[in-house]
Amino acid sequence: MPPAPQGTILPGTTIQLGRFTVVIDRYIAEGGFAHVYVGSILNNGVIVPGYPVVIKRIAVADKERLAVVNSEIETMKRLGKHKNIVEYMDSCMGKLEHGGYEVLILMEYCGGGPVIDLMNRRLQHRLTEPEILKIFSNVCEAVAYLHYCDPPILHRDIKVENILLSNNDYKLCDFGSATTNILRGDNIPRNVKDIQLLEEEINNHTTLQYRAPEMLDLYMRKGIDEKIDIWALGVLLYKLCYYTTPFEEQGQLAILNARYTIPDHPVFSPALIGLFQSMLKEDPRQRPNIYQVMKMTSTLRGLPCPIQNVSCRHISASLFRYRMPTSTTTDSRSYIDPSLV
Structure with a gap:
């Protein structure tokens, strides 16, 4: 597993991602403007066993790039659930302190x-x-x-x-x-x-x-x-x-x-x-x-x-x-x- 780059979310951090409360377990990869993590779903503060998830964290500089990410999210929403497509679960967006936007996308974890x-x-x-x-x-x-x-x-x-x-x-x-x-x-x-x-x-x-x-x-x-x-x-x-x-x-x-x-x-x-x-x-x-x-x-x-x-x-x-x-x-x-x- 590659070392976590600077600015990654620390393991144990709890975040609210749309309808889900998620705790970060570990960083696994990066690509482009995205960091990818494995996490767990929390239900009333307790980890839901046997149900790991992926959190894709994307930083974008402007609204033009944000629109591209939103297009990806809308496509995944439209596709719904299919056994041969990675399942979209939820997403959220916020402004970064020093400008730009942060998007979090929650998806199923493919352990293989x-x-x-x-x-x-x-x-x-x-x-x-x-x-x-x-x-x-x-x-x-x-x-x-x-x-x-x-x-x-x-x-x-x-x-x-x-x-x-x-x-x-x-x-x-x-x-x-x-x-x-x-x-x-x-x-x-x-x-x-x-x-x-x-x-x-x-x-x-x-x-x-x-x-x-x-x-x-x-x-x-x-x-x-x-x-x-x-x-x-x-x-x-x-x-x-x-x-x-x-x-x-x-x-x-x-x-x-x-x-x-x-x-x-x-x-x-x-x-x-x-x-x-x-x-x-x-x-x-x-x-x-x-x-x-x-x-x-x-x-x-x-x-x-x-x-x-x-x-x-x-x-x-x-x-x-x-x-x-x-x-x-x-x-x-x-x-x-x-x-x-």
């Missing part, structure tokens, strides 16, 4: 830690194909939940660092980059100023190695929609397999051309390789949608697909249910047919 830590512990004996498919399937369920919202939510920062293990489920976290701003048709930026503003936002809110080609060259005017998350899922799956991203060494030109190599080792099934290949298509129209990705992943695991095929893009999240279909028929294809997209 980030997937990247698991990978680092498994450098000698890497993740097996069933383990990879379990992680990936859980993330796909979370992304499906986002994409089936009305309007659809784009996560925009899917990566191994944003996947946490809690009990036997893997959960997607960090919605600071999430947006409903889908750019198609007349919404695609046309002038240089608007394109430059969008470039700045993308640079601030996404990770280069996971960016889709249409995010790198906005002058192509291909638009930005759910397919950027599909591309990121392809990069994620490749990294789970090979412990590196497809474009780590070759850079942005390789991303723009969707050019990458497949290592000889470790060895994975042709169907698994075909799965990430289907997502890493230069043309977003040739990439599968999240249902097709989920369907293929379930087939590889020998399980029924846990989500329905919703052809309409706009469906209320409250109507979306994760129930096993009555039929257990699986798709016999060993790859995703791009013509289905």
Whole structure:
């Protein structure tokens, strides 16, 4: 565990965080403008046993940055509770003595830690194909939940660092980059100023190695929609397999051309390789949608697909249910047919 930086909240400190009274147990991490702590819920002054929580403390300098944090909170509120999404519990905001604002966000604690830590512990004996498919399937369920919202939510920062293990489920976290701003048709930026503003936002809110080609060259005017998350899922799956991203060494030109190599080792099934290949298509129209990705992943695991095929893009999240279909028929294809997209 890293040493606590100056200004962290001391263990044993009790704070009122929205509806909850929380006592700080320990500092665990920092990132950007945030410190992250593990704490416990107090009920009438007594710690609630077996229910640790995470407190994310964010310091922002101005109202513009505060609006970004509030957007993250509103997204988490909107998502509610889902087994593959880190649960938001409450939040509060206050002014800092020397200017700026402090935001505290209370979330569920995922004791298994980030997937990247698991990978680092498994450098000698890497993740097996069933383990990879379990992680990936859980993330796909979370992304499906986002994409089936009305309007659809784009996560925009899917990566191994944003996947946490809690009990036997893997959960997607960090919605600071999430947006409903889908750019198609007349919404695609046309002038240089608007394109430059969008470039700045993308640079601030996404990770280069996971960016889709249409995010790198906005002058192509291909638009930005759910397919950027599909591309990121392809990069994620490749990294789970090979412990590196497809474009780590070759850079942005390789991303723009969707050019990458497949290592000889470790060895994975042709169907698994075909799965990430289907997502890493230069043309977003040739990439599968999240249902097709989920369907293929379930087939590889020998399980029924846990989500329905919703052809309409706009469906209320409250109507979306994760129930096993009555039929257990699986798709016999060993790859995703791009013509289905």
